[in-house]
Amino acid sequence: MYQYDPQQIEPQWQAHWEKTRLYSVTEDATKPNYYALEMFPYPSGDVHMGHVRNYSIGDVVSRYKRMRGYNVLHPIGWDSFGLPAENAAIKQDSTPGSWTYANIDRQRASLKRLGFSYDWDRTVVTSDVEYYGWGQWIFLKLWQMGLVERRSSPVNWCPSCKTVLANEQVLGDGVCWRCKSPVERQELEQWFFKITDYAQELLDDLDTLPGWPERVKQMQANWIGRSVGAEIDFTLCDAAGEPTDETITVFTTRPDTLFGCSFFLLAPEHPLVREFVVDTEHEVAVTRVVEYSAAATAVERSKGEREKIGAFTGRYVLNPINGRKVPIWIADYVMMDYGTGAVMAVPSGDQRDFEFARTYDLPIPPVVVPEDDSLYQQLATQQERVRDDVPWQTAYDGPGSMVQSGTFTGLPGGKGSAGADAVVARLQELGVGRPTVNFRLRDWLISRQRYWGNPIPAIYCAHCGIVPVPEQDLPVILPKDVDVAKGETLASRPEFYEVSCPVCGGSAHRETDTMDTFTCSSWYYLRYTDPHNPALPFARETVDGWMPVDQYIGGIEHAILHLLYSRFFTKALRDAGLLGFDEPFTNLLTQGMVKLNGEVMSKSKGNVIAPEDMIVRYGADALRLYILFMAPPDKDLEWSQEGLEGIFRFVNRVWRAVFDLLGETVFDEEGNQLSVYDESLDAVAASARGKELNRELHRVIGKVSSDIDRFNFNTAISAIMELVNTVSAYLKVPVALRDAELTARAARSLVLLIAPLAPHMAEELWHSVLGCEGSVHLQAWPEHDPSQAVDDTVELAVQVNGKVRARIVVAADAADAAVREAALVAVATVLGEKPVRKVVVVPGKLVSVVV
RNA sequence: GCCCGAGUGGCGGAAUGGCAGACGCGGAGGUCUCAAAAACCUUUGUCCUCUGGACGUGUGGGUUCGACUCCCACCUCGGGCACCA
Numbered sequence: 064m065y066q067y068d069p070q071q072i073e074p075q076w077q078a079h080w081e082k083t084r085l086y087s088v089t090e091d092a093t094k095p096n097y098y099a100l101e102m103f104p105y106p107s108g109d110v111h112m113g114h115v116r117n118y119s120i121g122d123v124v125s126r127y128k129r130m131r132g133y134n135v136l137h138p139i140g141w142d143s144f145g146l147p148a149e150n151a152a153i154k155q156d157s158t159p160g161s162w163t164y165a166n167i168d169r170q171r172a173s174l175k176r177l178g179f180s181y182d183w184d185r186t187v188v189t190s191d192v193e194y195y196g197w198g199q200w201i202f203l204k205l206w207q208m209g210l211v212e213r214r215s216s217p218v219n220w221c222p223s224c225k226t227v228l229a230n231e232q233v234l235g236d237g238v239c240w241r242c243k244s245p246v247e248r249q250e251l252e253q254w255f256f257k258i259t260d261y262a263q264e265l266l267d268d269l270d271t272l273p274g275w276p277e278r279v280k281q282m283q284a285n286w287i288g289r290s291v292g293a294e295i296d297f298t299l300c301d302a303a304g305e306p307t308d309e310t311i312t313v314f315t316t317r318p319d320t321l322f323g324c325s326f327f328l329l330a331p332e333h334p335l336v337r338e339f340v341v342d343t344e345h346e347v348a349v350t351r352v353v354e355y356s357a358a359a360t361a362v363e364r365s366k367g368e369r370e371k372i373g374a375f376t377g378r379y380v381l382n383p384i385n386g387r388k389v390p391i392w393i394a395d396y397v398m399m400d401y402g403t404g405a406v407m408a409v410p411s412g413d414q415r416d417f418e419f420a421r422t423y424d425l426p427i428p429p430v431v432v433p434e435d436d437s438l439y440q441q442l443a444t445q446q447e448r449v450r451d452d453v454p455w456q457t458a459y460d461g462p463g464s465m466v467q468s469g470t471f472t473g474l475p476g477g478k479g480s481a482g483a484d485a486v487v488a489r490l491q492e493l494g495v496g497r498p499t500v501n502f503r504l505r506d507w508l509i510s511r512q513r514y515w516g517n518p519i520p521a522i523y524c525a526h527c528g529i530v531p532v533p534e535q536d537l538p539v540i541l542p543k544d545v546d547v548a549k550g551e552t553l554a555s556r557p558e559f560y561e562v563s564c565p566v567c568g569g570s571a572h573r574e575t576d577t578m579d580t581f582t583c584s585s586w587y588y589l590r591y592t593d594p595h596n597p598a599l600p601f602a603r604e605t606v607d608g609w610m611p612v613d614q615y616i617g618g619i620e621h622a623i624l625h626l627l628y629s630r631f632f633t634k635a636l637r638d639a640g641l642l643g644f645d646e647p648f649t650n651l652l653t654q655g656m657v658k659l660n661g662e663v664m665s666k667s668k669g670n671v672i673a674p675e676d677m678i679v680r681y682g683a684d685a686l687r688l689y690i691l692f693m694a695p696p697d698k699d700l701e702w703s704q705e706g707l708e709g710i711f712r713f714v715n716r717v718w719r720a721v722f723d724l725l726g727e728t729v730f731d732e733e734g735n736q737l738s739v740y741d742e743s744l745d746a747v748a749a750s751a752r753g754k755e756l757n758r759e760l761h762r763v764i765g766k767v768s769s770d771i772d773r774f775n776f777n778t779a780i781s782a783i784m785e786l787v788n789t790v791s792a793y794l795k796v797p798v799a800l801r802d803a804e805l806t807a808r809a810a811r812s813l814v815l816l817i818a819p820l821a822p823h824m825a826e827e828l829w830h831s832v833l834g835c836e837g838s839v840h841l842q843a844w845p846e847h848d849p850s851q852a853v854d855d856t857v858e859l860a861v862q863v864n865g866k867v868r869a870r871i872v873v874a875a876d877a878a879d880a881a882v883r884e885a886a887l888v889a890v891a892t893v894l895g896e897k898p899v900r901k902v903v904v905v906p907g908k909l910v911s912v913v914v
Numbered sequence: 915g916c917c918c919g920a921g922u923g924g925c926g927g928a929a930u931g932g933c934a935g936a937c938g939c940g941g942a943g944g945u946c947u948c949a950a951a952a953a954c955c956u957u958u959g960u961c962c963u964c965u966g967g968a969c970g971u972g973u974g975g976g977u978u979c980g981a982c983u984c985c986c987a988c989c990u991c992g993g994g995c996a997c998c999a
Contacts (some may be wrong), residue, residue: 281918285995396997781937860933908932912977
C-alpha cells in the first residue's frame, strides 16, 4: 500500500483529464442531454468558500448524471464587466481590463485545482468582444421589437457609484446593492428594457416551475406585484368649480367603496399640482407640502411611518358614480410612480385615508360595514348618504355589506367582491371606468454612466435623432486604454464618440453609457451551448437542443435580479424567433452561505477561510466532501475545522479500506500495522459478515442514488460512511476466510459511489489500485437489487398503547397473522388481564397493540 | 400589515405518519506505545429510587392504534414586499 497523498494525485489527474479532454462535450444523439449550470463568478479576486460550495454541488450533479448515461453540458465562464474593476483600477492605478483578466487567470487556476469537470473549451468571458458584441446584437433585436426605450423618468442615482441603478438594484432600505450608499431620486433621460410588457407572463409562468424553491417564486411574485382593480375617471372642475371636459384617472383595488370617496388626492410631484395653485391662496400651503416631500429621502418616505401631511389645492373633481363634488388635496403619502399618481380617498375603508381625514377634519362616510357592526343595524338598506362619520378607531378594509351606496346598497363589499364587480360594470356602461390590472414592476433601467461595460450601440444625430448602430457596424468596441484612474470615461474619448450618422452621414455622437452588467448575465447560458458561433449569438437548433438548463445552482441573492432578468430575456428572445422555449431554468437550487461563527465570511471582516489553504492541508477531495457533508445544500453552513479534519480521516479510511479489501495488509506512514484480523472468526461467522456486507452494499447504492437525485449530498455521504463502517467490520475477517468476489465487488462499488464526490481519489483507486481501464468518471453508475438489501429476518418493535414494550425477531416474509401471534406472546406480561381491542401490524416496522 | 422559510442532544445535522437523535464533530474510558501522535475498540439525549423506568423534537390544543412529520391557534428567529391606493 502507498499512502494517500492528495498533493500528489490531485494535480496529476487534473493534468490527465485536461490532456484527454475528458469533460469536453459535443452533441450526441445516442444519449439524453443534461445541462448542469452554476452561476458564473464575478472575477473580483480569489475563489472563496461560497464558490467552492456552489461549484462542488454542480460538479457532483454533472458527474453523477454522466455516470447515469447522460450527455452532460457543464460549462463555466466569467461575468467580468462591472464597477469593482473600475474601483480596483483607480486604487491600483491600472486599468479595469488588466485587473479583471489577471483575476480570471487566478480564479481559473483555483477552479482547476479543485478538479471541477468543466468543458473548458466553452468558456465565456463577458468582457471579451466575441461575447459582448453579440450582446449589442441582441440589444438591437430588442430595439426593433419595441422593447428598448430611451426616456425621461425619475430614476435611482447612486452618488458613490456615480451611476443610475435599476429598481432591482436598490435594496429594501433604499441603498445601492453594491456599495450600500443611500440612493437619490433624479429625473433623468435613460435607456430602458420594457420588461413590464412581460409582467403578466413572468408572473403566470412561475406556476410552470415546480422545480424552483417556493421562496424564490414568492419573491418574484411580490416584486412583480400584480393588483387587480379598476381605473376610474373623475371629472375635473375649473377654478370656479364648474365641470370641465377634462378628467383625472385613478387606480383603485376597491371600486366597491367609490360612494365613500370624500376627497381626492394627488402626489406632490403630480404635474397638475403647480397649475392648480399658482397665484392662488393655496399656493403657500401646497408648496410647503411639495417641498416637504421633496426633501425626504427615499428611505424616509418608504418607511410608512411619517405623519400624513397634505394641503387643499382649491380645486374639485366630480365622483362619476354619483356626481358628488369632492375636494382635491395633495398628500405626501401618494406616490407618483405607482398607479396614476392620483388616488380616490375612501377614509372609512383605507387606514391612510382615515388618518388623513382625521388630521384635516374631512368626512368619513361608511360604505362597507361588517354585518356584526352597530352601523350595519342603522344603515343596512340606506341608499342615500346620511352619515358622514364612523365610530371606529381605524378604517375597515375587510369584507362586509355595502351601505349608503345608491342601488348597490346591500351587495357584498370588499376586495374582489360582487359589489366591486357591479360598480365597475356600471362605470363601464357610463364610459367612465374600466377593469385594470396594475403591476408594481417597473421597466428595467439598463444604462450606466460607467466605462467598464458593454457599449450601448446607439448614435445621437442632430437631424435624425437617436439611431441604432447598423448591424454590420457591430461590434462597438470598448477602448481598452481608458484611464479611469485619471477620471477618464468614454465621454473623454472623442475617437470613440465622434462618428458620422449612419442615416444621414452627418456628424453625430455615439452613446457613451454602457449597459448594466446584468444584461451580460441574462443570456450567457445560451452562448455556452454554441460558444464559438461566428455568425450568431447562438444557432436556434443548437440552443434548443440543450436548453432549458436542467439544473441551475446559485445564491439566493439573485432571487429577483439575475433570475428575473434572465427569464425576461428568454421570453423576449423567444418572441424574436431565436429560441423555442419559455423559461431558461427548469430546476433551481439556491445554495446557502458559508459562515464562520455565525457571520458571513468577508474580506472586510477578516474572517475568510481560504480554499487554497485548506487544499494544501487536506486536498480538494476532502474539502469538497466536507462542504457537501456539513449541511444540506440550501441551508447555511457553519464552518468547522474539526469537521474538515473528520472528513479527512474518512477519506483516509476509504483509501485504506480499498487496499485492505484487495487483501493487502495495511500499514500507516510509520509502519504500524492497521489491518487487524479477528482470528476467532470461523467460516460461519465470516459468511454472516459477508451477507451483511452484501446487504449493506445494495442498500447504500440505492440510498446514495436517491440521495443524489434529491440533492441530499450530506446524507449520501453519511450512507457511504455507513458502508465503510460495515466494510471495516468485514475486514476483521482473516484474508483466508474472505469471499473474493464480494471484496472485489465491494471495492469497485465503493470507488464508483464516491467518484462524483471525491473524483481524484476515486480515479487514482480505480486505475492504480483496482487496475481498471478507462476513467472512473466514464463508468456506469453501480446497479443495486433492492431485494438483496434486506435481511431474511427483521426485528419488530411491539407497542402497547403507543409505547414500545418488547421486540421480536421474525422472518422478513412472515405472514401478518404469525407476526401478530408472536407479538402478543412477547407482551403477554405487560397486557396481563386487559382485553386486546385492536392490533395493527406494519410489515417490516412494528406491531401496535391497543388495550 | 401581507407573504415565505425555519425552530430536534454540548455542536453540524438524520428520520415516504411507524423504534427520535442516522452520520459526523466534540466528550469519557480503553487497546497499542517508554511516552505521545496516529489508528482502532467501547461509550455518550435528560432525569430517577438505575438488570428497570419516566421524560423528551419552540408553546398549547386536535386528528390517529401511532405525530418531529398532518390540522388549528400561538411564540421566537431569518428572509422578501410594503404609505402600492
